[in-house]
Amino acid sequence: MLPLYSFFSFCLVAVNSVQAQYIPTDTQALTIKEIEHYYLDAATNGFFSAITPCTNYQDPTAPAPDNTLGMQTAAEWIRTAFHDFVTGSIFTGLGGLDASIGFETGRRENVGAAFNDALLFFSFFYNAQVSMADLIALGVVTSVANCGGPKVPMKVGRVDATAAGPSGVPEPETSISDTLNEFNTAGFNDGDTVTLTACGHSMGGVHRNIFPQVVPASAIGPNNADGRVPFDETVAVFDVTTVNDYVHWTGAKGGPLVTTTNKTVQSDLRLYTYDNNQTITQLSQSSAYFQSQCQGVMQRMIELVPYSVRLSAPIDPTTTTNLKPAAIYLSVDWKGNMALSGFMRYVQVAGAAAPPGTLKITLIGRNGQTTAISATGTMSASDTGTGIWGPTRSYPFTLSFPATTGLGGISVSGQTFSFQDTMFVVPGMSNFSPTPPTFSTTSSLNTVSTYTVNITVAYLTTAPPASLTATFNIPVPQAGTVSPTISTSTTATLQKIGTVGPFTIFSVITSKSLSAKQVYGTSVDVAAPGQAAGVKFFKPFNKAA
């Protein structure tokens, strides 16, 4: 049996889809749903766990956070995006935010644990629909907003590099002309370069153990084993303090890359003074101005992608996801009773009405007509998610209806959400056994077991084929980087096992040797011979997020 927490994720994609949103004609809609889950549904062990509180440091190879080192995950995530993106080029249209940093950690310009720390943590959330590059972007968006900064728009669709890209990340020793040239190639003019660096250097600091040429040994002390000297007095807040300190020559005076006595590595001082302090002084005019400028340059940083990559619209619950179905699954039993289960997610964004106590969910049948069949979703008392957009509430529901009526969609509070029931994995007749340990972002998920895998699919067709093919999308290690890649090399053939009403049921039992972490990242696509996948991205386990 599946545990209660493991809702089946979205598993409905038409072979010939015509409707929007829940029958995506491109797979980006699936990516958006998955990232929304990480971004909006707060949960223990979720994406935010490593950066909550903002002082936290989580080494993903260790069982628990360690705050004695002077390290900080939120700052590491922002620095990771910088080192990944800045070697991209607007002239060649190559590189940018593409997770190539994973292949480049041996370079002197990428010294420090930050990059592998970030990629290893993100690897728990990686799967066939969510690229490492999108997770690096999400890392910036969540750490900036979670720690007092602006909401940088979160778009999805980035594609991971399969090899190292060019080198050229500016180092503290790099000349000002080479530094500006590198940023210019990435699409940032000289003023933008000051702004982006000042924004980045609002959080975290410089560590003695990796930059002894900048920071003296005296920085090492109790709860600061790596000897961090922060950029400012509010190390865990994304704010204008570093800039103000520098402009007014107070506090940390802009941090170690300004104040170090080693002139060769005064890279922030060289940069800020390059235009006679004009840009940095402008940034200090107000907190609101600083935040809005940072929002702009951070967005451009995470949106530098190869010309071939098409990004989605931003995930913005104020416009699109304030009320939306999530973790939906569809089932049918041998008597021909169907059920649509999952929850409605309500994000109480600023200015939105208080969450209703209940929601009425009405079925739209396969023929597109609204039916008299409805269910009540009651706000979950235990669910008081505190995402960066406002409290997130969930309304679990189950709609029951006959297979002859079928599913075309649901209507809730005046909104219509389209679904279809052409082909779907039947959750009650599909599972991975044994059940993996509860999802967590630690090495406890590394245990490898042999899982018995049962995949059972219902196919609405008048001309059923002899069999269907399931393709497993499994995260596997990739040479040269700690980022996994997806293997699609294993398939299984589902045989007909019966019919229920208009559906033909196909099933297979197979086995797989996987780590629990891989099980959480695995998804299954199912297709009839010669057709595009009718089921895409069926995830047996929906990790906490």
Ligand code: HEM
């Ligand atoms: C001229 C360009 C830059 C140079 C030479 C530079 C150099 C450095 C150095 C030497 C450190 C110390 C790293 C450590 O000890 O862990 C650092 C930290 C950091 N940098 Fe930069 N940086 C530059 C621009 C940027 C930009 C554009 C961003 C992001 C938008 C950024 C974000 C960060 C962050 C967040 C940290 C703190 C890391 C931590 O505390 O773990 N930097 N930078």
